[in-house]
Amino acid sequence: MAPGRPALAAPRTALVVAAVLVVALSLRGPIVAVAPVLGRLTEDLGLDPAAAGLLTTIPVVCFAVAAPLASALIARTGPAAAVWWCLAGVTAGTVLRASGGTELVLAGTAVIGTAITVGNIVVPVIIRRSVPPSRAGTVTGAYTAALNVGSMLTSLGTEPLAQLLGWRAATTSWVVLAVLGALLWGAATLRRAPLPVDPPRERGAGDEPAAPAALHRPAWAPAVLTVGFGAQAFAYYGLTAWLPTLLADRLGQSPAAAGAASSVFQVLAVVGALGVPALLSRVAPDRVLALVGACWVAFPVGLLVAPQWWLLWAALGGAAQGGVFTIVFVLVVRLSGDDRQARRTSALVQGGGYALASLGPLVLGAVHDATGAWTTPLLVVVGALVVLVLGVGAVAVSSGRAARASAL
Template identity: 55%
Template sequence: MATGGLTTTRAAVPGLLLAGVLLVALNLRGPLIAVAPVTGELRSDLAVGAGTVGLLTSIPVLLFGLAAPLASWVIARAGTHRAVLVSMLGVLAGTLLRSVGDVRTALAGTVVLGLAITVGNVVVPVVIGRDFPGVTHVVTAAYTSALNIGATLTTTLTAPLADLVGWRWALASWGLLVGVACLVWTAGLRRQAARAGEAPPPPPPAADVRPVWRQPAVWGLTLAFAAQAFSYYGVTAWLPTLLADEQGLTRSVAGVSSSLFQVFAVAGAFAVPALVAWWRRPSAVLLAVTAAWATLPVGLLAAPGLWPLWCALAGVAQGGGLTIVFIAIVARSRDLVENRRTSAMVQGGGYAVAATGPLVVGAAHDLSGGWTVPMLVVLGAIVVMAVAGGASAGGRPREGNAQA
C-alpha cells in the first residue's frame, strides 16, 4: 500500500505542476500584449503621446535583459518553486497598478510587471528541467506554446472587454488569470513538499562546473537567442505596416499577419521536440528552424504576394526557435545551479538585444525609405542565429532529456 500511495503521489505531482506551468506561461506575455488593442483609449485618457505609450511595451523587454541577474539572485534565495509564486504575485501587482492612476502609475506598474516576468522567464525553464525528466522537450514545447496562446488571448479579448467596461478594467481583468495561476501553483507546492518528504534527496551539484560566462557554448546560445528574439520583436512591431505599405492592404487585414505569426508558433513549438527525438541532433533542428525563419525576409522580397505563407512559416520558426534554445539550455546544464545561471545569461543577453529590434528595423526603414534594407537586417540576424546556435546547441542530447 505504501508503494501504491507513493506511486499515486508521484503521478499526481507532475500533472498538477504541468497545469501550473501552463497557467504561469499564459501570464508571462499576455499582460504586456494587452496594451496594444487599447492604445487609443489609453492615450486619450492619460493625455500622452505615442512614444510614452510605447514605453509600456518596450520597458518590460528591456528589463528582461537588464534584470536577468537580479532574477537569478531571487531564484537562488527563494528556491525555484517559490520564485514562480513571487513572479506571479509581482505580475498581479503590476497588472493592477498599471490600471489605476495617471501615467506615472502606469509606468510604475509596467516596471513591476517587467521585473516579475523576468523572474518567471528565468525560473520556469529551470522548473521544467528539474521536475519533468524524460519529457522535458514536450513540456518545454507546451510552455512556449502557452506563451503565444496567452498573447493571442489578450490580443483578441482585451478590446471587446474595453468596449464593455473601459480600458482600465479590461487590463485589470487579466489579473483573474494570474490569480488562478497562483492558486494552482500553491497547490502544486504542497504536493511537491509531500513528494519531497518521501523521495530520496537529490544528488549534490557538480563541483567542477565552470562559470557559465566562461563557456563558449553558453555565449553561442546567448547570441542565438538574441538573434531569435531580435527578429521576433522587430517583425512583430513592423510586419503589419510593411504589408500595408507594400501590398496596399488595410491595417486590419495586414493585422492578420500578426495572428498567423502567433498561431503557427504553437505548431513550431511542438514540431521541435519531435524533430529532436527523430534526428537526435539539436543543432540540426536549430538550423532547420533558421531556414524556416529565413523564408520571411526572402519571401517578402522575392514573392510578396505570398505573404500569408511566409508569415505562417516564420510563425512556425519563431515558436520552434524559442523551444530549441530552451531544450539546449537544459541538455547542457549538469545541475540546477548551472541551469539557472545559463538560463539567466542566455535570456538576459538575448532580451537586451531584442529590445532594440523594433528600433533598429524602424530606423532601417526610415533611413532607406523602403522595406528591403529592414528585411535584410532581419535576414542578417537569422544568419547569426544559424551560425552561433548551430555551433552551440550540441549533438545528441543526454539520455535523461532525450525523450519527447
C-alpha cells in the same frame, strides 16, 4: 525519472507541469493586453506616441536589465517561492497600471516586466528539476505554446471587454489567469517537499547525475547560445513591430488586413512550439534547427521577392520562431547539470538575448528611415537569422556530440 533524481510522484509531476503551463499564460499576456486598447489608453491619459511606445518597450528592457536580479532572487528564495513572487508581481503591476495616470501606468508596466523576468528564468529550472529528461522537450514546447496562447487570449479578449467595462477594467481582468496559476502552483507545491534551490556542488550517492551534454558542456556554449537567442529575439520583435506597416507600404493593405498577417505570425508559433519536441525525439537538434531555421529565413526572403504571398511567409516564419524558442530552452535544460547552472544559464541567455531584442524595432525603424524602403531592413533581419542558425546550431551540434560520446 533519471536515476538518482529526487523522487516526485507521477501525479505531482503532472500537477507541476499543469501549473507551469497556466503560469505561462501570464508571462506574455499582461504585456500584450495594452495593444488592443492603446488608442483608448493614450486618449484617456493624453500620452504622446513616444510615451505610448514605452508600454511595450519597457517589459522587453526589463527582461534584460532585471535578469541578474531575478537570478539572485531565485537563488535566495528557491524556484518554488520565485514563482509566487512572479505571480504576485504580475498581479500587483497589472492593478497598478490601471489605477491612475501616466506615472502609475509606466510604473505598473515596469513591475509587470520585472515580475515576468523572474518567471522567464525560473521555468527552465523547474522543468529541469521536475520533468524526466525524456519529456523535457515536450514540456518546454508546451510551455512555449502556452506563452503564445496567453498572448492570443489577451489580444482577442481585451478590446471586447474594454467596450463593456473600459480599458482599465479590461486590462485588469486578466489577473484571473495569475490567480488560477497561483491556485495550481499551490496545489502542486504546498505541504509537499519543496523544490530545491540547488543541489550540492559535489554529487553524492543520492544526487541527480548531470546530463551527458552538461558534463561535456564547452565553456563557450552559454555565450554562443545567448548570441543566437538574441538574434532570434531581435528578428522577432523587429518584425512584430513593423510587419503591419511594411505590408501596408509594399502591398497597400488596409491596417486591418496588415494586422491579420501579424496575427498569423503569432498564432503559428503554437504549431512550431508543439511540433518541434516531436521532431527532437526522432531527429538530432542540429538537423531540426536547420529545417526550422530555413523556414524562419524564408519569411524575410519571401517578403523581399514575393510579398504578395505574405500569408505563406508569415505562416512559415511564425511556426519557425515558436520552434526555435523551444530548441533554445531545450538546450538550456540539456546543458545544465544542476539547478544553479540552469538558473545562471537561463539568466545569461535571456538577459543578453532580450537586450539585443530591445534593439530590433529601433534598428529596423532607423534603417527604414535612412533608406526610405523596406529592402535593407529585411536584409538586416536575414543577417540576424543567419547568426541565429550558426550560433544555436553550433551549440546543438556540441550537445549532440556530448550525448553520443557518453553513449559509447
